[in-house]
Amino acid sequence: MVSLAAEAVELRLGGSVVLDRVSVRVCPGEVLAVVGPNGSGKSTLLLVLKGVLAADRGAVLLGDEVLQGPDPSVGLVLASPEDQGVSPLVEDDVAFGPENLGLPPVKVQARVDRVLRELGLEHLRDTPVHTLSGGQAQKVALASVLAMGARFLLLDEATAMLSPGERDGFLDRVRALAGEGVGVVLVTHDPEELLWAHRVVGLERGKVAYDGPVGAFFAWEGCPWPVPDYEALRRDLAEAGVAVPPWPETSAWVRGAAAG
Amino acid sequence: MMLRARDLRVVRRAPGRGEVAALCGVSVSVAAGELVAVLGAPGSGKTTLLEALAGLVAPEAGEVALGKDGSHLCWGAGEAPPASARRRIGFLFQEPERQLFGATAAEDVGWGLGSAGGDLARNALARAGLAPDLWEAPLASLSRGERRRVALAGVLVREPRVLLLDEPAVGLDPAGQALLWQEVDRYRTQRGAAVVVATHRPDEVLARAARVLCLDAGRFAFQGAPDELLPAARRDPSLAGLLPARWRLRLALAAAPDEAPGGPSWARAALAWLDSGPDHSPPSSAANRS
Numbered sequence: 186m187v188s189l190a191a192e193a194v195e196l197r198l199g200g201s202v203v204l205d206r207v208s209v210r211v212c213p214g215e216v217l218a219v220v221g222p223n224g225s226g227k228s229t230l231l232l233v234l235k236g237v238l239a240a241d242r243g244a245v246l247l248g249d250e251v252l253q254g255p256d257p258s259v260g261l262v263l264a265s266p267e268d269q270g271v272s273p274l275v276e277d278d279v280a281f282g283p284e285n286l287g288l289p290p291v292k293v294q295a296r297v298d299r300v301l302r303e304l305g306l307e308h309l310r311d312t313p314v315h316t317l318s319g320g321q322a323q324k325v326a327l328a329s330v331l332a333m334g335a336r337f338l339l340l341d342e343a344t345a346m347l348s349p350g351e352r353d354g355f356l357d358r359v360r361a362l363a364g365e366g367v368g369v370v371l372v373t374h375d376p377e378e379l380l381w382a383h384r385v386v387g388l389e390r391g392k393v394a395y396d397g398p399v400g401a402f403f404a405w406e407g408c409p410w411p412v413p414d415y416e417a418l419r420r421d422l423a424e425a426g427v428a429v430p431p432w433p434e435t436s437a438w439v440r441g442a443a444a445g
Numbered sequence: 446m447m448l449r450a451r452d453l454r455v456v457r458r459a460p461g462r463g464e465v466a467a468l469c470g471v472s473v474s475v476a477a478g479e480l481v482a483v484l485g486a487p488g489s490g491k492t493t494l495l496e497a498l499a500g501l502v503a504p505e506a507g508e509v510a511l512g513k514d515g516s517h518l519c520w521g522a523g524e525a526p527p528a529s530a531r532r533r534i535g536f537l538f539q540e541p542e543r544q545l546f547g548a549t550a551a552e553d554v555g556w557g558l559g560s561a562g563g564d565l566a567r568n569a570l571a572r573a574g575l576a577p578d579l580w581e582a583p584l585a586s587l588s589r590g591e592r593r594r595v596a597l598a599g600v601l602v603r604e605p606r607v608l609l610l611d612e613p614a615v616g617l618d619p620a621g622q623a624l625l626w627q628e629v630d631r632y633r634t635q636r637g638a639a640v641v642v643a644t645h646r647p648d649e650v651l652a653r654a655a656r657v658l659c660l661d662a663g664r665f666a667f668q669g670a671p672d673e674l675l676p677a678a679r680r681d682p683s684l685a686g687l688l689p690a691r692w693r694l695r696l697a698l699a700a701a702p703d704e705a706p707g708g709p710s711w712a713r714a715a716l717a718w719l720d721s722g723p724d725h726s727p728p729s730s731a732a733n734r735s
Contacts, residue, residue, distance in 0.1 A: 199586045222618040223590025224576075264589055264616065265540060309488075316459045319539045319612070320487020320645070345615040346539070348486045348645050349693070350686025374590075374618055375646075377690055409619040414691045418718050427714045430707035438706050442697035445682030 187248035188212045189259065189337045189368055194233055194243035203229045205391040206243070211337065211368040216360060218379050218399070219372045221388035222409075227372045228264060230388070231339045234370065235261040247337075257286060260335030262343040264372075266322035270314040275306065275325050278314055282333040300328040303358060305351070320346035327355060337368045344378065350444070353436050356381040360433045376410035379403075380432035446511060446533060446606035448475045448639040453497050453507035455490075455663075467493040468504070468663045475607075475655075477513075477637035480629075482650040482671075484643075484687045485660035491643035492539060494660065495609045498641060499536045500526035511607065535605030537613050541589070541596035550587070550595045551580045554602055569598035574624040589616040594624075601628060608632060608640045614649055622649065648689045659687055695719050 190210035196203050204226050211217045219227050232238040234245055236255045245252040247259070272278040276297060283293045301307050304324045309317070317325060323346045330338065338359070344352040352375075359369055360381050371382060379385060385402040387395035395405055403412045412420070419429040429435075455468040468490050475481045483491045496502045498509060500520060508521035511530050518530040526534075538544050547553025554569055555562030570580055573594040579587060584595065593616050600608070608629065614622045630653065632638045642650050651657065651671040659667035659674075667677050667684055675692050678684040685693055695716070698705065702712035 199583070223594075223616070223621055224588045228588065265542065267540065313459055316457065318488045318492060324487065342616060346487060346612060346645060348484075348686050349647065349688065349690065351486065352645070353690075353693075374614075374616070374622075415694065418715055421718060422711060422714050425714070427711050428707065429711045429715065434706045438701075438704065439694055439697040440686075442701040442704065443678075443682070443685040443688075443693040445685070445700065 194240040218382035225388040258336040260330035266326040475639040479655040480640040482654040489660040490663040533606040535600040541593040569602035573598040
């Protein structure tokens with residue numbers, strides 16, 4: 186089983202230690218949430234896992250191989266979607282990645298059509314990228330990375346500019362990809378997003394301060410958030426002997442039923 | 446200071462797409478000390494509305510007025526706001542990188558403030574929660590959330606009377622979010638600033654909003670008090686995707702308990718649990734209201 190792992194990674198930027206012996210592993214099929222205060226090293230960790238920043242010490246392993254640079258099997262969505270567009274039109278932008286993987290045009294088109302449909306972007310197909318709103322640009326960035334068919338997805342606050350319903354829809358899709366064997370690292374400041382994760386890593390000042398299950402994270406003394414409503418509901422009803430399905434099993438139904 | 450906009454129409458032109466009405470017939474009124482929340486899917490016109498209120502895009506029709514009775518400073522179709530209006534408006538952009546230009550946080554925030562600029566900047570940066578050891582660090586070395594704190598300090602240090610915030614909490618950690626709202630509330634209640642917030646995270650604004658506007662393709666899909674939003678979503682399911690998770694769960698449980706994954710028994714218990722909760726109506730608390 187090929188996992189993506191930072192092993193005892195140390196990184197200094199501008200004289201200060203940004204990552205301090207950080208070891209984090211994401212396995213195929215796993216959604217790993219990474220949380221922590223501003224400046225704790227979350228985005229830097231993603232850049233190291235993608236291979237665009239090299240560790241001063243330690244290594245990033247993709248399976249048994251030491252990552253020497255960006256690998257096409259690892260997809261990254263940046264926090265600022267404007268930094269990510271490469272082509273003038275939405276459709277070309279989404280097609281750029283699969284084209285550069287050397288896929289035949291028919292397969293490229295099929296992938297582009299599928300991700301545009303999944304993210305509700307079909308009507309923006311011919312739209313110039315520079316005229317998109319922030320949230321639309323974020324959806325295009327997500328579509329571009331999904332179209333690559335990456336084995337690992339690194340998402341840096343990638344849903345922050347989506348509406349609540351769209352956020353849920355995208356995370357349902359992420360969870361489905363995990364079901365197909367994709368490993369996902371999800372950097373977030375939104376406690377509700379943890380409900381889609383299997384595991385949480387909490388960073389503090391460049392160090393791993395928590396690495397464990399989601400439920401226990403909300404009870405951890407360093408957790409900055411109250412328990413999300415659905416998790417609180419699950420706990421309370423469990424005490425009363427009523428079993429509530431995990432959120433990822435419920436989310437799609439809620440989206441559909443709430444929207445009539 | 447009061448902000449009032451009437452029948453705003455903004456048209457965007459894009460190559461190959463002709464003219465698209467980014468805003469159509471939108472009116473907003475924000476009294477001194479009030480906060481108005483703007484919700485809507487990406488591309489629905491939230492940012493365009495804030496830009497029109499700030500005079501950064503000129504409307505094709507309609508007018509914006511600013512003043513104690515909302516009419517002292519006025520501009521209309523094709524016009525730019527007078528300089529005295531521009532000085533009173535503070536705008537926190539969606540991407541904080543767009544509005545920073547200094548070499549350091551202190552230089553950026555203190556720019557143009559004269560000899561007192563240094564002290565004012567440090568005070569504002571402290572209030573915005575930027576650690577003192579970062580005040581003189583190169584801006585490029587700051588994380589996104591840290592830069593957002595600098596942008597907030599740079600806006601508030603000029604003491605605007607109208608505050609336009611475009612997804613202000615994106616990129617902020619929980620402590621940063623708490624500080625952001627503390628500062629915005631202080632500004633609003635103590636200085637009487639009129640505040641308009643565009644956001645995708647309704648939980649953070651519904652408790653403090655006097656009114657909520659929902660936009661869909663540049664037009665109003667809803668306008669009213671926060672506690673009118675959930676009933677409106679029962680009548681108009683297209684609003685559901687904009688609501689807090691708790692409300693969407695409630696809508697789904699009430700609409701189709703028999704189809705809930707895992708069977709209907711938990712669905713009925715969950716609905717009762719939500720009904721018995723302390724904040725079963727809007728996610729608000731008295732403590733958050735001014």
